[in-house]
Each structure stands twice: as structure tokens, then as C-alpha cells.
Amino acid sequence: MFSFVLVTLLPSNVALAQPQAAGSGLSQPFVLQDGTPLKLRLNRNLSSADAHTGDQVDFEVLEEVKVNNVLIIPKGANALGTVTEAQAKRRMARGGKLGVNIDYVRLVDGEKAALRAVKEGSGGGHSGAMTGAMVATSLVVWPAAPFFLFMHGKDITIPKGTEIAAYVNGDMPLDAVKFQAAPAGAAGTAAAAPAQGGNVELEIASTPAGAEIEIDGNFVGSTPSTVGVNAGQHQITVKKAGYRNWERKMTTSSGHIKVAADLERAR
Structure with a gap:
């Protein structure tokens, strides 16, 4: 007897080709x-053993888009x-289920x-959901069937x-x-x-990377980034799904300042 598990797989080898704009400029x-x-790129391990429906899953962009x-x-x-579906492995050799929607x-x-x-868009309400595949997980011989239940x-x-x-x-x-100030x-x-x-450069990094940076309540990018600010006092917030917010109040005058944020897992 074959036991099958419905698995939601992440496509990993899709060739990407950036659309080419005719000419340049605004x-x-x-x-x-x-x-x-x-x-x-997925920023953390994801398992049906401990994932829950509604959990946020964070990814990092690997190539810029212009x-x-x-x-x-x-x-x-x-x-x-x-996470749209999460079910840990069960008895009778039924495997776990895991579904993720890209938001x-x-x-x-x-x-x-x-x-x-x-x-290609599907026109339906589940256009972000990744497709599944059937995977055979075990072969059970009937003399051992009582074992199968456990x-x-x-x-x-x-x-x-x-x-x-x-x-x-x-x-x-x-x-x-809103985009003209971003160097090409x-x-x-x-x-x-x-x-x-301004006249101060803040080089902001975080562990893990790919966290959102806010300066004085305004979103300014994702780690790692170098940000120019005016001299004076600034509130720096680094946030990432699944982690506690990292906050520091800094007074800057001039030069290049490195800021390293070690993010703690939320409980």
C-alpha cells in the first residue's frame, strides 16, 4: 500500500528575465x-511540525528591480x-501538509x-498560492500492517x-x-x-538581514542599507516579521556611523 502526502513545494529553478524598458528616464x-x-530567498526554516495557519513567512529579494x-x-x-495550511505528520503514515501564499x-x-x-494571473482569489505535488512516502507490506497504525x-x-x-x-x-532620489x-x-x-551616513545592518528600517517613523529601506540623515537626534527602528522590534535613539553630528541590530525572536 502506498501512502501519499500532499505537499506544497516552492519552485526554485524558474529562470527570471527582467522586462526591458524601451529607453530610459521618467x-x-x-x-x-x-x-x-x-x-x-526564504529567511528561516519552515516546517509543518511547528508552523501555524496565519504565520508570516519572510523572504529576501535577491535581485534589484528597475x-x-x-x-x-x-x-x-x-x-x-x-502560511495558509499547516498540519503536522499523523498516524497511519500520513505526512504533514504545508501551504504558503506569497503576499x-x-x-x-x-x-x-x-x-x-x-x-500568468489566474483571475481567481488564490493567485498567490503555490502549487502542490504528490509524493510517495512509504510502502507497507500487509504482514506488518498492525505496525502501520502506529x-x-x-x-x-x-x-x-x-x-x-x-x-x-x-x-x-x-x-x-518618490523614486527620483534613489541612485540607479x-x-x-x-x-x-x-x-x-544630510551630512551623516548611517550604515545599518541586522541579524538576520532583510529587516525594514524606519528613521523617525518613516520607512527608508531594508537591511543592509546606508542612509543619509541630517545631523541631530534620530529614532531608529529595525523590524522584521517574527522578531521583536529593535529601537535606538541616536544623536549624530557628522561622518559615517555603523549600526548593527541583533533581532530577537518574538515569543
């Missing part, structure tokens, strides 16, 4: 197009998903772009560092003014919004 239509591909040669999504930006990614300006897990299937484990492909879900018009080649340093420019 004179072109400034839209993050439907189907724009992103390469993401529109008309303007940085829209920096390398290292945060993307979030949600959104943070842009340079702090806005969220909705994502899905397949290139066997357990396998939990589904997706290791930290697993890479997947996700796609922008729907055209998203962008406000060009600054992957992960797009945090420096115009209002934050």
Missing part, C-alpha cells in the same frame, strides 16, 4: 508591470508570505506591491535559503517623484529618501 510610462519577476532604469525594489528588500514586497518608497507565485508520515520541511520565483500581481502605477545602481541603499538626505 518620460516613459512609470508602472511596475504585471508579471514582473522577482527572485526571493523601471525605466530607476530602482524600484532594492536587493535585500523584504517580501512577506502567509507582497516592499518598494523603495515604502509601498507594497502584491505578488503571486505563477507568471507509524508516522514525514513532516514537510523547507530549509532556510530556499530560493523561489514570484511575480508582481497586477499593474502598479508609481509616483516618479544603489542595490539595497534606496533607503535614502529626499527628506533624509
